[in-house]
Amino acid sequence: MVTLKHLSVKDKGDENNVPLLPEASSSESPTTQHRRAESIEFIVSRRNNLILSIVLLVSCYCALLVPAYLSNQEQIWINGSSMETLALLNHSAALLSQSCRSGWSVERVRKLSTPARLLKIPVFLKNGTGDWTLPPPLGLLGSEESVSLALRALPHTGLPSGTKTCRKCAVVGSGGILHGKNLGPHIDQYDIIIRMNNAPVLGFERDAGSRTTIRLMYPEGAPSISEEYKNTEVAALVVFKSLDLAWLTSVVTKVPLSWWSKLWFWRDVIDSIPLQPENFRIVNPEIMYRTGQVLQTYSGQQKKMVPTLGIIAVVLALQVCDEVSLAGFAYDLQHPGALLHYYESLRMDAMMTQVVHDVSAETILLRELVKAGAVQDLTGAL
Incomplete structure (x- = not known):
């Protein structure tokens, strides 16, 4: 095998040797795979944040609106003992x-x-x-x-x-x-x-x-x-x-x-x-x-x-x-x-x-x- 700077060329006689380039079955580099994993993690994180935001928003509405609907019961003045x-x-x-x-x-x-x-x-x-x-x-x-x-x-x-x-x-x-x-x-x-x-x-x-x-x-x-x-x-x-x-x-x-x-x-x-x-x-x-x-x-x-x-x-x-x-x-x-x-x-x-x-x-x-x-x-x- 003749080795050049940053490249390698396999001789015909080196069929049984392990290539220095990634295998054809893997089309992405480790860096690309890492970035893709980070992207997926980011998307999952955004989905979780969205769900959490919706839960918090609903909770705030409940905290504000439910007492308003129940205020008639809570503010009853007791006439006497x-x-x-x-x-x-x-x-x-x-x-x-x-x-x-x-x-x-x-x-x-x-x-x-x-x-x-x-x-x-x-x-x-x-x-x-x-x-x-x-x-x-x-x-x-x-x-x-x-x-x-x-x-x-x-x-x-x-x-x-x-x-x-x-x-x-x-x-x-x-x-x-x-x-x-x-x-x-x-x-x-x-x-x-x-x-x-x-x-x-x-x-x-x-x-x-x-x-x-x-x-x-x-x-x-x-x-x-x-x-x-x-x-x-x-x-x-x-x-x-x-x-x-x-x-x-x-x-x-x-x-x-x-x-x-x-x-x-x-x-x-x-x-x-x-x-x-x-x-x-x-x-x-x-x-x-x-x-x-x-x-x-x-x-x-x-x-x-x-x-x-x-x-x-x-x-x-x-x-x-x-x-x-x-x-x-x-x-x-x-x-x-x-x-x-x-x-x-x-x-x-x-x-x-x-x-x-x-x-x-x-x-x-x-x-x-x-x-x-x-x-x-x-x-x-x-």
Whole structure:
């Protein structure tokens, strides 16, 4: 074999010798193979890094988003301890054990200069009553024909029947403060039980009770589940617009409203209620008007105020009851995470965004009534 610099040439006679060049079966040099191995390792490393990056990214999203979805559960404000609940139950039991005191609430309201203006108001609308100088909800101006048709469909316009001459009444508010208080069995023992709108009893009997004597409501707030009207004596319409009277007439007479009329409600309304015509009433708008006037003295606002159905129910109770007790009243605006209603997960901060009602003025009025002993606060938030 002749050897040159950097080269070797095999002689014909050297067939059995091992060549100095790499074998033909291996087309890559060791350097190339090493680089290829490094490239494969690099690609594998990049794939691992990509997987790791995706895992980290998903973890970050979970850390940010999962608490947001669970925040409603984590930020619930606890209304009170078991000892406080027991004290409330004992107070409620003591009130129920006492004999009914005739005229108790009215006598104490009379001694209060401003709230005294809320007495001696006819409760339900009937022919010959009603203020025609203001439009709904503070009056009936422009609703003459609708009122006439609605009253014509109602066989009764008086108070619910009852043999007792002295009545203990419970006004059950929708406040989250009622949740967990176990007052349901106590509430059911009252002679008259007043509720508002679609606040349910079905599934909430332990806290809210199961009986309803009077349910105040407007079309958009009427319960949509027929079972909610079970054990209900009276469904009383609170008129916010003339169309509400047409809706009541439709429900009582079983004659559906036109599709055009339904377009003017701000949400879908039910077409039927499983009650007889004698179970329906219309709340006298004078209650709304006079309550709004009283609330103006507490708020200082010059505009005509629209009270909530809760305060309307309290004023109505003062007209028909000897003793008035409240359950589920007061908005805990100091704790945005507190339950707004006892039957849903909506929080108190939702109430802060509404501008229709002045709940602060209503709270002042209710606290004055409680302080004077005119009404009893079963849930202890006033």
